[in-house]
Amino acid sequence: xxxxxxxxxxxxxxLIEMGERERLKELLRAKLVECGWKxxxxxxxxxxxxxxxxxxxxxxxxxxxxTPKGRALVPDSVKKELLQRIRAFLAQHATL
Amino acid sequence: MKxxxxxxxxxxxxxxxxxxxxxYSELVEDACLGLCFEVHRAVKQGYFFLDETDQExxxxxxxxxxxxxxxxxxxxxxWKNKECECPNCKRLIAASRFAPHLEKCLGxxxxxxRIANRRLASNNNMSxxxxxxxxNDDLNDNxxxxxxxxxxxxRKSDKNQNSPRRSKSLKHKNGELxxxxxxxxxxxxxxxxxxxxxxGPDEVRSLLSTQCGVISEHTKKMCTRSQxxxxxxxxxxxxxRVFLLGPSAPPLPDxxxxxxxxxxxxxxxxxxxxxxxxxxxxxxSPADSASSKTSTNHSxxxxxxxxxRTSLSLNSGGGGGGGGGGxxxxxxxxxxxxxxxxxxxxxSTKKKRPKLTGPSISSIYDDLN
Numbered sequence: 312x313x314x315x316x317x318x319x320x321x322x323x324x325x326l327i328e329m330g331e332r333e334r335l336k337e338l339l340r341a342k343l344v345e346c347g348w349k350x351x352x353x354x355x356x357x358x359x360x361x362x363x364x365x366x367x368x369x370x371x372x373x374x375x376x377x378t379p380k381g382r383a384l385v386p387d388s389v390k391k392e393l394l395q396r397i398r399a400f401l402a403q404h405a406t407l
Numbered sequence: 408m409k410x411x412x413x414x415x416x417x418x419x420x421x422x423x424x425x426x427x428x429x430x431y432s433e434l435v436e437d438a439c440l441g442l443c444f445e446v447h448r449a450v451k452q453g454y455f456f457l458d459e460t461d462q463e464x465x466x467x468x469x470x471x472x473x474x475x476x477x478x479x480x481x482x483x484x485x486w487k488n489k490e491c492e493c494p495n496c497k498r499l500i501a502a503s504r505f506a507p508h509l510e511k512c513l514g515x516x517x518x519x520x521r522i523a524n525r526r527l528a529s530n531n532n533m534s535x536x537x538x539x540x541x542x543n544d545d546l547n548d549n550x551x552x553x554x555x556x557x558x559x560x561x562r563k564s565d566k567n568q569n570s571p572r573r574s575k576s577l578k579h580k581n582g583e584l585x586x587x588x589x590x591x592x593x594x595x596x597x598x599x600x601x602x603x604x605x606x607g608p609d610e611v612r613s614l615l616s617t618q619c620g621v622i623s624e625h626t627k628k629m630c631t632r633s634q635x636x637x638x639x640x641x642x643x644x645x646x647x648r649v650f651l652l653g654p655s656a657p658p659l660p661d662x663x664x665x666x667x668x669x670x671x672x673x674x675x676x677x678x679x680x681x682x683x684x685x686x687x688x689x690x691x692s693p694a695d696s697a698s699s700k701t702s703t704n705h706s707x708x709x710x711x712x713x714x715x716r717t718s719l720s721l722n723s724g725g726g727g728g729g730g731g732g733g734x735x736x737x738x739x740x741x742x743x744x745x746x747x748x749x750x751x752x753x754x755s756t757k758k759k760r761p762k763l764t765g766p767s768i769s770s771i772y773d774d775l776n
Contacts, residue, residue, distance in 0.1 A: 319426060326430070339434050340441070349442060356446045360455070368450050373443040381439035382432075393434065397427045405423070 322405065331400055335393065342389045352381050602628050603651060611651050620647050 326332040343349055359376050360368050449455035459465065471480040490499040495512045510516035514523065603611060603622060614620060619630040621639040629647070630639055 315422060318422075319429075322426065323430075332434075335434055336437060339438055343438060352439075352442055353446065356443075357456075360446075360450055365450060368447065370443060370447050373447055374440065377443050377446075378436060378439045381442070382435055385435060390431070393431055394427055397430050398423075401423060401427065 322401065325404055326400070329404070335396060338396070339389070339393055342392070343385065346386050346389060348381075348384055348386065348389075351384055352377060355380055608652065615644075615648055615651065619644060620651075622647055622650075 323332075326335075356373060356377060359373065363372060446455065470478050472478070473480075476482055486502045489502045491502055491505050492498070493500055493505075493508060493512055495509070500508045511519045511522070514520070606614065614629065617634070619632045619634060619636040619639050621630045621636075621643045622628065623630065630636060632638065634644070
């Protein structure tokens with residue numbers, strides 16, 4: 312399996328080197344804002360904060376609370392598009 | 408660790424898919440983490456809850472999401488079908504047309520005055536042309552039809568009806584003629600001729616002093632253009648004057664350059680000129696007074712000769728023509744008009760004309776300086 316991990320590492324490296332990762336990240340962020348995912352999650356954060364108290368909120372609290380919800384809330388269209396782009400990138404560059 | 412060594416094959420596909428999904432998950436987690444950091448910072452810095460107020464205001468300004476209504480809860484075409492009663496004319500007017508209607512109804516605002524003036528003008532013209540039709544029948548010997556001419560000219564006169572230019576040009580002509588003459592034929596016959604048969608000798612004389620006056624063979628009308636009109640020569644003008652006023656007719660203000668006087672003395676001319684320049688002419692039209700002083704002086708100098716000669720009012724139009732050009736141009740124009748004015752003093756100012764121009768030029772320069 313080291314080959315696998317090697318492959319992964321290589322691909323990741325390529326992603327970063329070519330700037331594709333940044334591009335993908337920006338694309339995802341923009342799409343999430345557009346579809347209202349960010350506002351939804353923020354509202355959820357507000358509840359958490361009110362629950363926990365304004366002064367005692369920590370990053371870890373938020374992270375553990377928000378991340379699974381966030382992952383679930385991503386709309387399908389956004390997910391599909393992103394997967395498509397990643398696949399395209401790999402197809403283009405994995406066989407080089 | 409070269410990528411070239413990794414072929415894409417069937418069993419690898421699942422791995423690849425897994426890889427793709429992993430990459431995707433990483434990206435999403437990055438996004439979530441970014442949001443958490445942002446929120447945490449906002450909380451700690453204290454601006455996280457800034458967009459919230461008390462519960463009541465929140466309820467009041469909540470976003471509305473109903474059909475037929477915008478997010479503020481307002482209906483879009485609410486005033487479209489409403490009608491309002493005009494306080495002036497008591498009519499029911501549609502709401503969107505209410506403001507323009509009020510403007511016209513009350514007679515206030517920019518457009519309404521313009522339209523009203525235009526309507527008045529067209530009414531006046533129509534009524535006037537109809538009333539004058541009978542009066543001018545005598546004048547119309549020939550095919551030229553007054554009414555048709557009026558209609559053709561109507562638009563042009565409409566355009567200028569209320570502009571200051573129109574009254575100015577009218578004043579110009581009136582000032583020169585003196586008030587005794589009726590200017591009725593003038594108003595409507597600007598660019599056409601006048602029939603000499605209908606005018607008395609005084610009228611004819613004043614007409615001839617300002618206008619070309621040459622009688623056209625076709626229409627038997629006098630030319631209404633200026634004394635310097637290019638269509639007719641001075642000979643023709645003299646002939647007309649002789650014809651209309653008899654052999655003792657007064658000379659044209661613009662005589663031929665050939666006509667000069669033997670007996671005219673230069674020093675006399677100069678003193679005369681200087682004397683004349685100080686006399687005021689009440690008849691000076693606005694156009695003349697607007698021109699340079701030099702030419703005004705020259706037209707001034709014309710006036711007194713009227714007393715010397717006959718009762719013919721002198722042509723300040725010629726002087727105006729000389730003065731109409733700029734100062735530089737008027738020098739040459741002024742020269743000739745100056746010399747011709749001097750020739751007016753005694754009709755026989757013949758040979759000394761070249762010398763006359765000398766003193767007149769110097770006097771012009773003096774004036775300028």
